Structure formats: C-alpha cells, structure tokens
Amino acid sequence: MTHLKKSHLLIGVGLVWITLSRIFQGNQTLELATSENTSFTSSVGDAAASIRGNRTKSAAFIYFFNPIRAAITGFVEIIRSIISVPSGNSIIPVIGWFGVVAIVAFTVYATSRLRTAILAVSLLLACGALGMWQFTMDTLAMTLASVLLSLLVGIPVGIWAGRSDRVLKILTPFLDLAQILPTLVYLAPLALFFLIGTASATIATMVYSIPIAIRITAHAIRNLNQSPIEAALSMGSTPTQTLTKVQLPMAKQMIILGINQTVMAALSFVVIAALIGAPGLGKPVVDALIIRNVGQGFVAGFAVVFVAILLDRSTSAAAKAQESFIPLTSQQIRRGRIKVGLSGLLAIASIFASRSVLSLAVWPGSINISQQVEDVTNHATKWITTNLYIFTVGFKDFISNWVLNPLETLLAFSPWFVTLSAIVFIAAVIGGMRVAMLATGLLTLIVLSGLWHEAMITLTQTIVATLLTMAIGITLGIWVGRSSSAEKVLRPFLDAGQTLPAFVYLIPMLGLFGPTRFTAIATGIVYSIPVVVKIVSEGIRSVPIAMIEAATVAGSTVRQIITKVQLPAAKRSILLATNQGMIFVLAVVVIGGFVGSGGLGYLVILGGSKPEMQGKGLVAGFAILLLGVTIDRIAQASARRT
C-alpha cells in the first residue's frame, strides 16, 4: 500500500519536474563561464593566496606545517635515496636495481612461498623492461613511506577504537566521511598548506589510507570470538595482557589483511597524487592523458597494474600464511629456516653486486620495450576505433542522446530552484523528512558556492554512470550469487578490479571513446562494477536456502525465484550496492575532468594548474564533497528504511 503510494509520488514529482523544466528551460541555471570567478570564488582564491604568502611569516606555518613538511620530506627522501634516486655525490641509489629485485624476492619468499616470489620478481622486471624502473621505484618508495606512516597511526588508533566504544563513536563520522570523499578533493587543500611535492602527496595519501587501517584494525579487534577473551579475563588477565597475549595474536591475520588494504589504497592514491607533485608512475600517466597519447599511457598504466598486482599478491599471500594457527613440524621449521637463511645470504650478495657492478646498479637502457608496447597499443586502439566504430561510438552516441542529454537538460538546464526542490522531494519520499532537510541544506550550500550548474553536470554524469553500473552490476551479481562456477570465473577479475587505481582505467577508455564526457562515465562504470557485483552477490547468497527450497517446492520457475524471492530479500544489499556504486562513480567522474568530462572535476584540476582559478578549484572540491554527502545520506536513508 505505502509502497504503491511511494512510486506514484515519485512519478508525480518526475512529471512536474519535467513540465516545469520544459517551460522554464534555460532560465536561472546559474551557469558560469569556466574562466569566470564569482565574488565568493575570488575571495577564496585571495584567501588561498594570502595563506601561501604567509608561508614564511605566520606562526602556524613556522611551527606546525613547515616542520611537518620537512620531517615527512626527509623521511620519504631517505627511502627514495635507498632504492630510487642517487644519494649524495654518487651516481646510483644506495641499492641498485638488482639489489632491489633481490630484496623483493627475499621478502616475498620469506613471508609466503616461492611461486609468489617468482611472480613478484617477474612483475618488477617487467616494469623495468617498460622503461619505467625509476618511476616504479619512486612509486614503491612513496607507497612504502606512506604505508609505514599510515600504519604507525592507523594500527594503534584502530586498536584503541576496537577496545573503546567511546573512541569508535567519536571516530565513526570521520571514518564515514573519509569513505565518501572523492580522492581528487584531498589534493588542493593539502597542497595549499604543505606545498606541491612529496610531503603533500604523502600526507594526502595518509589521510586517505589511515581511515582504512583504523577501520579494519578496529573491526578485527571487535569481531574476534569473544569467548577466549572472556576466559582470559576470568583468569585475571590485565587489560594489557589480554591485548598482547590474546586479542592481537587472534586478530593478526585480519590486521595483515588490513595492511594489504592500506597498501592498495596508498598505491592508488600515490598514483593520483602525481597531480600535486608526487614522484612516480602517476606522472607519466598524467602526461600521457594530457597529451592524449593512449599508447604512452598504456606503458605507464601497465607498470601501475604490475606494481598493484605485485603488492596485492605479496601482502595477501602473507595474510594467507597466517590462516591456521597450527604450526609446522620442527623438521619443516628447520628446513624452512635453512632456505630462508640461504636466500637471505643470496639477497645480501646481490645487494653488494648491485652496488659495485654498473649494469646491476642502473637499469640497462638497452632493455626497453616501451616503444614496442606503445606502438602495439596505439595500433590496437586505432584498429578498434576504426573497425568497431559502431560499437564504441554507437554506444556512446546512444547513451549520450537518449540518456545523458535529456537528463542533463533536466538537472542542469532547469531553473536551479526547480531542480533543487525536485531532489528534495525525492529525498523526502525515499529517505524521509530528516534527510530531505539535510539535502536542502547541503544543496543550498552548493547554490551559494556559485557552482550549481557545474555540480548538476557532475551529478548527471554520476547518475547515468550509476544507472549503467547497476544494470550491469546487478545482472552479474545475480549470476555470481547463484552460480558458484560463475563466482570462480569472475572472482579474480573482481578482486583485481578493486585493487587497481581508478586512474589507470582512464587510459583504455580514452582510447575507446576519445576525450568526451562519456569517457569519464565509462571509466566510472568499469571501476565500480566490481564492488557492486560483490555486494549484490553476497546479498543474493545470504538469502536463506530454506526460503529458496520452499519456493522451489511450491513450483516456482527460476525467474520467479529470482524476481519474487531472491531480489526482494536482497533489496537492502542492492540499495547498499547502489550507494557504494554512486560514491565510487562520483570519485571517478570527477577525475574524468582530465579527459573532457567538464563539471566540478575539471574546475578542481584547472584550479591546480592556474593560479587565478585556484579559488574556484577549492570551492569546486568542496562542492564535490557536498554532492557526495548528499548522495550518500539519501541512499543510506533509503536503505535503512527497507
């Protein structure tokens, strides 16, 4: 009954909206030329400029920001000088490429097994062969530095939040916000205070990955089997003894899994942080995107993918090695020790060799297949775009003409108050009064920021990408949820998809669709499908077997079981997946500012490169945040109400 009413209401709101939009089209859209500043954005720009001007004078900089910047830069440079940049008056880093390969091989071998070590070494060598050795080392150094610092903060705080409800309660809003915040938004404000460079990039990466470390560590501590802990307390353990002798050993595997997630988050951020001067693989990716050279992008992109696989495999293999508490027999342990000892000696010997033999110290320039890779990928892209034109451009045009344009007209080219009211009405119907009020507040702030029109352009792209993502994601999710062989086939792709930095997806999409809005949308779709499929398939799978059996016995067809039993029962998961999907899509759509998607993302990127646009860029970043929170609150509330 109420359900029927709800959908009627929504249709009603839609019809009124469309009608009003037709009548008033083009009026009061708050459109602003790209290079135009409002008084608000220019005053933000002035404020930013004065902050920058005070860098050597104000106490906050002299006693707070600058020392932090110096300390972090120092720390990162130490790591870089070991593996990546020549130190002092030498012409090579402390350890040459051969030594680095040996260290990686040894570390992976000692923490997991030979096969993973071989994989790791091959991936590293492949990065070298792509001509990306130095960039790869910089990325590794940046990732390593950020991860170490992130874990230094994240694990203790996570343990604390795992043990104290109060601490968790205080942290939760920040952790939630961090999950919504699109990566692009972090960069400019941090660069304002810590300058462009390694320090800003490292701190931005930390801000991004610390919440992940905290969340997983706290989760690991909280979700332990409580009965051993209760038993330990009943025997008179002190809180410290309970932590060190019971909780931490039991949570070890989960915490290592948390390290894996932190590493992957840090890597994807380090790549994007090239925008604020992070050394590493992000730089060639950005360069290639800017000059629209897909082949060159692929070379750097492959290296990013290889590093991602390398880090993911080796850290998750280390977590897997912790799975069982049953140790090896003493003979196995002895044999293991001998092997590790021998390979350790070999690694040390390799390090020394890499310091004394030039060809082992500096990656030999003769081993470089980047040109070939570039040519092959450029050819392939060209072939696809000419021969499969109907599919790529056809699909693009179809979506653009039939979905994107009408929706953009509705959202961005209606008077702002019409769109705003419509969104608030929709929020009220699907999320309730409180969310509607919150949405009113947040959207009004966007209007006041002066970037309403751009925000609606971004929202349009986000909605279209989310619709397509959900259409594909739910279908795949049902398939994976119902068939374990489908799960087996798709699982590796889903896992890999989640670990790759969003940035690298832009490269092939740019090749397929050129620099258009649609490129950003397609990238958003590809990037967020894995998480949607995961959540939906878990929802489908958690429908009790008994329910399905009962429906089967009652004579339902497969279709009836899916539509009448599994989907309704998994409705909450689907709504949650929609929420996650939208947040992921938004994060990517704004990065798409690079490849012609316009909207708020483009303003943020522009603000980073043009001083006179800096204020507008900062405001655009803030508007993205407001948009993200609005989307998230509405989606969460509607999931809660089912």
Added chain:
Amino acid sequence: MVEEQRSASASSASAGRPPAVSVRGLWKVYGPNPLSIVGSPDATLSRSELRAKTGCTAAVSDVSFDVAPGEVFVVMGLSGSGKSTLIRCLTRLVEPTAGEVFLDGEDISKATPQRLRELRRQHFSMVFQHFGLLPHRKVIDNIAYPLEINGMKKAERHARANEVIELVGLHGYSHAFPEQLSGGMQQRVGLARALAVDPQVLFLDEPFSALDPLIRRDMQQEVIRLHRELGKTMVFITHDLSEAVKVGDRIAIMRDGAVVQIGTPEELVALPIDDYVANFVRDIAKSHVLTLKYLARPAQSDEDMDGPELAANMIIRDAAEIILQTHKPVRVSENGKFLGIVSSEDVLRLISGVA
C-alpha cells in the same frame, strides 16, 4: 518433612566457616535505566511484560543462595532463564545491577580491579560452555596461561601444566593446538586450565553440553572425583537433569531470572513447589533419588509388623531388592525411631509412576 541429607553432611563438616559463595539479592537488568527496575513493582511483571513496558530485560532478578565449602551447587533452568548471566555475575565478568556476592566472606562486588584480578588468579576459576581456548597457543601453553599471567617462570609453569594434563587424561597432546582436538578433548583442556591454579571454587557453565554421551559420563566422573578427593566447591550449570542429579548436592531451579526452588534432588522430586518445578523433575526416576522416608506410612490393621527393619535414609532403588524379596512390609526407622512401613506394592507403584 524430608531433611537435606547430603547438604547437611556437607555443611556440618564445615561448621563455623563462612559459606564459600554467598549471594544476596542479586540483580542483573539489561536495558535503559536498569537500577529503576530493581525492587520496583515492575520487577514482578513477566519478562515480556517488563520488556514491553520498560524496554528492560531482568536477566537475573533478586537471587539469593549460599553454597557451603565443598558443596556442588547445580543451577538449572530453561534456555534464557539467566543461568549464564548469574554465574558471570558471581565472577564479575558481568557487573551486577544490584546485590552482593561474597566469596569466603569477602564482598567481591566491592573488590578493586587489582583485588578482583588477584581473586580470579588464585581463588576461583571458570570453565566455559564454549571452551574459550586460545587458538594460537598449544595445549600446554593454554593450560599454563593463568600461571603465566601470574608471573610464574616457564619451566615451573610447564611442569605444573603437565601435572594437570595427566590429571584430565590428555597425556601426549600437550603440543597439539586446540583446533586439532575433538570437542571433548578441548573441554578437558578447559577443565585442566581451570584446575592449573588449584582454585578453591570452580564455576562451570554447561561444561559438558557439547560432549557426546560417553565422554560426558567420563567427565562427570572426573568432576565427582575432584569434588570427593580434592574437596572443591563448585557452582555447576547444566541443562541435563540426570547430570544435575549425578553431580549435585543441591539444585537451584531458575525461571525468568528468578530462583524458583532450591533443594536436594530428593526435595525437588518429593515436594516440588509448583508445576514448573514438577515438570522439570518429572523425568527423574523417583526411586533413584527418594529415600524410604518418603514412602513410609502407618501400618494398616491387617499388615504384618514383623518384617525386617531398614534405615529411613536408604535410597528406594537400593532397598527395592530387599523389600521385593521379603513377603512382608519392611519397617522404616530413623535413629531408632519407628516412622512407618513400606510394602512391596508401595515400591512397585512408585517405580511404575502411579504414585
């Protein structure tokens, strides 16, 4: 009418000592503003009514009892009746909402965290229904854990752990990990760990319900032996009536957080206070717990009065053979005083469940 024979013997042996465990007016209320429920008229409502009215659950409501040193005190009740909450309040794993708990005369609800740890380390230990073993430690290090946190040296604590390993029959498994052991063996590790510190009081929360019948019987024998040989005081929770009768000196029956009746198995069978208790003890073979005193009745005029004489505190099952073989009613007397007679028909009627 019927005296507390077994508990009487236990408490007489320790006359003058304070009870090992003494509970006075204990409450545990979950929900908003729990203290307001304690002692209020609301407390007399049924669980669901209380919940509907105040949003609170009285998991334990106004429980009082004493456990004598060396006694095995069994707590029974349906699922959700508050047994686990009660035993956790006794060790303060759960903070009681109101009431007092004395261990050897000391009010542990007032103990500081340090004192509480001291008591937990030396005075009592607990065996858990779900074992609560540390998955990352070998059997021997699980058992040595309470000694380790007490600061005992490794060699010493391993020596002690090996002693208890022998005691519970886990010889040869000291270097296994919990997940390599069967449920029964894991529970033995739990028991061994509780015994390692040689506590005076043991709290056991459904310790054997995860075990198969054969191992369970062994473990029950083990508990009885510990009780007899080492004189441990125990508070023992179980779902299983025959287990309660086998190991318990006295049984407390709980319903909706409150104790309905406390007594020896014999008392509960002979004089159940209400239908709930009667239902609970219905499945006990009466002849296994009742004594001749329960059957003794005045002789009718046509009955022989020259049958053999038997003691009143003899369990009917044990007396049955004699009574059924003599063709006359037996005479029952207590301390030389004649109480009445028991005929073979009386015994048969009881055994067949008519009486």
